[in-house]
Amino acid sequence: MKRCLLVLLGILLLSSARAQDFCGLRNTAYHAGESFTLKVFYNLGRIYVGAGEAVMTINNEKLDGKDVYHIVAAGKTYRSYDWIFKVRDTYQTYIDTATLQPYKFVRDVNEGGYKINANVTFDRESNTATSTKTKITVPHCVQDVVSAVYYARNIDFNKYKVNDKITFSMYLDDQVYEIYIRYLGKEEVDTRFGKFRAIKFKPLLLKGTAFTGGEQMTVWVSDDENKIPLRIDSPISVGSIKVDMIDYKNLRYPFTSLLGKR
Numbered sequence: 001m002k003r004c005l006l007v008l009l010g011i012l013l014l015s016s017a018r019a020q021d022f023c024g025l026r027n028t029a030y031h032a033g034e035s036f037t038l039k040v041f042y043n044l045g046r047i048y049v050g051a052g053e054a055v056m057t058i059n060n061e062k063l064d065g066k067d068v069y070h071i072v073a074a075g076k077t078y079r080s081y082d083w084i085f086k087v088r089d090t091y092q093t094y095i096d097t098a099t100l101q102p103y104k105f106v107r108d109v110n111e112g113g114y115k116i117n118a119n120v121t122f123d124r125e126s127n128t129a130t131s132t133k134t135k136i137t138v139p140h141c142v143q144d145v146v147s148a149v150y151y152a153r154n155i156d157f158n159k160y161k162v163n164d165k166i167t168f169s170m171y172l173d174d175q176v177y178e179i180y181i182r183y184l185g186k187e188e189v190d191t192r193f194g195k196f197r198a199i200k201f202k203p204l205l206l207k208g209t210a211f212t213g214g215e216q217m218t219v220w221v222s223d224d225e226n227k228i229p230l231r232i233d234s235p236i237s238v239g240s241i242k243v244d245m246i247d248y249k250n251l252r253y254p255f256t257s258l259l260g261k262r
Helices: 004-011 147-152
Strands: 035-044 047-063 066-077 087-096 102-111 114-123 128-130 135-137 165-172 175-190 194-203 218-222 229-235 240-249 258-261
Touching: 035 229, 047 087, 047 240, 066 147, 087 147, 147 165, 175 218, 194 229
Parallel strands: none
Antiparallel strands: 035 047, 035 240, 047 066, 066 087, 087 102, 102 114, 114 128, 128 135, 165 175, 175 194, 194 218, 194 258, 218 229, 229 240
């Protein structure tokens, strides 16, 4: 499951759209004070075992005099699972409240002894990203792996047809990747929290140690104005995982997609 939580957070995000079509969105989906919790289940044969959780929170702050949303995504394995593969990850992004573009991205990773501490600053005037290792040129509206999730929550999926692609640029590990999500329409989904009306899509995954790459993952988000993630299903290199939203607080809008709670 190495880097598994990273990829999950990074995805929480016509016929073929151009990358610049992903620019220019404004926040209509969330506000400061919101939080939600995702639980990761690992498939052991015929059963899914709870392996860990990721909690995502938003606060209003100032960064260098600018109004920003400070978003923290903290993921960890349960102590009962630590002996198999221990994860203690924290990701932070500081995004402009007006443009939703990131100014700063902080990554503190400890996954089975594999550690990364990165601090990235985005300069929107020069279109550069400066990390602890290097400085690279980036597209104008590039997102980091956490800001991309919140930016994508503002997509109006009613504008798209089934199988349309929505493309965007994402910064990760001093590189820029051209990513897309393929819209698959709307349906009802049963989760451990309850039954929902949902928007369904498949993200293009980066090939890594946990995932083989391609369109192997399926994601459902709430079909309401909040668009929070409800369920993620994906095979991994060994077995498969399922991720469910299990708790939420202070959503901006009523949770109208919830049809019935377990």
